[in-house]
Amino acid sequence: MKRRTAEPYKIKAVEPLNILTREERQKALEKSGYNTFLLDSEDVYIDLLTDSGTNAMSDQQWGALMVGDEAYAGSKSWYKLEKAVREVYGYKYVLPTHQGRGAENLLSQLKVKEGDYVPGNMYFTTTRAHQELNGGTFVDVVIDEAHDPDVEVDFKGNVDLNKLKTLIAEVGAESIPYVCVAVTVNMAGGQPVSMDNLRETYDLCQKHGIDVMYDATRCVENAYFIKEREQGYQNMPIKDILLEMFSYSDGCTMSGKKDALVNIGGFLAMNDEELYTRSRELVVVYEGMPSYGGMAGRDMEAMAKGIYESIDDHYIEHRIQQVRYLGEQLMDAGIPMVRPVGGHAVYLDAKAFLDHLDREQYPAQALAAALYLDSGVRAMERGIVSAGRNKETGENNIPKLEMVRLTIPRRVYTNNHMDVVADSVIELYRKRHQIKGLKMDYEPPTLRFFNARFSPKEVALLES
Structure with missing residues (x-):
């Protein structure tokens, strides 16, 4: 008989709920x-x-709020968040934003121009809106099974490599600023992408000089499905699976309001120094200083803690x-x-x-x-x-x-x-x-x- 398990936490505070007639x-x-x-x-x-932003924070996160450094520039809390992103996700450069769509806005303004095509494994509402506002056209390159609710496929969020190859051949790599890969795919029902598919997508894009940018909002959930379903990962810790996932990308947008277990905040991360420099110049227009990006110091403290808690x-x-x-x-x-x-x-x-x-x-x-x-x-x-x-x-x-x-x-x-x-x-x-x-x-x-x-x-x- 399979033994039942309970929540890996205990309740310390409660909020009464209204029950209307x-x-x-x-x-x-x-x-x-x-x-x-x-x-x-x-x-x-x-x-x-x-x-999104509706998570319950831990006692450690609530404690972290009290030590937030609210300095306008060079906040100690910012350096803790930067360290967490680098250690858990593996990117070199990080810019905080008020939430995920702030990062989407920056990325789209920096990378998308009139006439561009942005392929992705199914659209997401705000992501596509930012791409279109900057003159781009979203192209769906998710596998066909993702559009069928009844088909049972382990990795329904996979990129269809043939669709992506066809698009590259039709419009040219120079018209594709990046491929947006969501891990997991929200509009397909929270469906994951396999490690093999992430690797193959990245290899194809590198061959054509096209960046791969993740929508990493629910990346820890994606890592769990890889651990559960993909051969060779069953005994690997989530944190190691996550690092491998991100090694097959050039950057990401992140809403910290989901997997990072906080109520507000996000970031834009990347490995390209030139893109990072341009991002730092733009973030002050829309978000704030590169060391707070629309977040209070206490929010950055809580997110840093939440990032580590999420990979338990x-x-x-x-x-x-x-x-x-x-x-x-x-x-x-x-x-x-x-x-x-x-x-x-x-x-x-x-x-x-x-x-x-x-x-x-x-x-x-x-x-x-x-x-x-x-x-x-x-x-x-x-x-x-x-x-x-x-x-x-x-x-x-x-x-x-x-x-x-x-x-x-x-x-x-x-x-x-x-x-x-x-x-x-x-x-x-x-x-x-x-x-x-x-x-x-x-x-x-x-x-x-x-x-x-x-x-x-x-x-x-x-x-x-």
């Missing part, structure tokens, strides 16, 4: 325009909107297993979802879940709203709303995946909370054909999923 949740939905991003936190019972093998095993615990309950109940379960979230296949709704009725948005109405659980749409519109035609982009993301914050909830989530999803699936579609009443021009507002196409989203 269904009528109160209905009013909150109406007030927020049926957009879960616009719900007030106090109206949410279990918050699975994102794992016991921590990351529990992290992945908790996500899998929720996913396996839903799979056992026959819920349509992305398989295999990814690293940071369980992704419901809203297109199959609500197969009576047309894509233009925003099924993932409707399902996320219905989940909140049913149980107070907040999740996120990842489908047609997130995909935005075609720049040329103005039509909705129709991604193959229409998903609701149940994103698990790190060290925040117990498996009892996961049981509550599972019960709600299973109940909604039982009465799924009662869930109505939505229409968009307000649409922002960029990254519309954050602030768009909706209303039911019929009288009620879901009858009580």
